Amino acid sequence: MSATPTAPAYDDNNVFARILRGEIPSKRVYEDEFALAFHDINPQAPVHVLVIPKGRWVSFADFSAGASAQEIAGFWRAVGHVARQLGIEANGYRLLSNIGANGGQEVPHFHVHLFGGRRLGRMLPKAPEEGR
Ligand code: AMP
Numbered sequence: 001m002s003a004t005p006t007a008p009a010y011d012d013n014n015v016f017a018r019i020l021r022g023e024i025p026s027k028r029v030y031e032d033e034f035a036l037a038f039h040d041i042n043p044q045a046p047v048h049v050l051v052i053p054k055g056r057w058v059s060f061a062d063f064s065a066g067a068s069a070q071e072i073a074g075f076w077r078a079v080g081h082v083a084r085q086l087g088i089e090a091n092g093y094r095l096l097s098n099i100g101a102n103g104g105q106e107v108p109h110f111h112v113h114l115f116g117g118r119r120l121g122r123m124l125p126k127a128p129e130e131g132r
Contacts (some may be wrong), residue, residue: 010109037051051082058109096113
């Protein structure tokens with residue numbers, strides 16, 4: 001089950017569930033009772049870290065609908081803490097979360113991408129039908 005009718009059931013074998021269980025290695029940068037942060041395996045910026053909640057949430061849609069207030073607050077506080085710890089706060093950074101098919105979500109465990117370390121440019125690439 002997931003907390004929203006549009007989210008699929010949580011898959012306990014997704015790669016981030018396996019990272020949480022320690023079955024797959026990761027370059028961890030932070031962990032507390034609510035969240036784990038580790039470097040993305042295929043970085044898109046000089047700093048590219050993923051922050052995931054400890055709970056079994058498929059996506060932000062699922063998390064925001066079903067997680068407790070304590071989990072939600074703890075998770076987002078951890079995201080801010082990780083950015084500060086990584087030293088990207090002063091020059092700015094970007095948070096991104098992909099949800100479902102249109103969002104291009106590949107791993108079905110809610111995660112926030114933290115990008116920093118350079119000017120990140122426009123927010124979204126043009127859609128193919130927009131041309132140029
Ligand atoms: P998304 O498209 O938002 O679901 O992003 C999934 C992200 O997970 C991608 O940026 C991948 O590079 C990253 N990723 C996949 N497998 C691993 C892994 N084992 N360790 C770290 N990052 C991973």
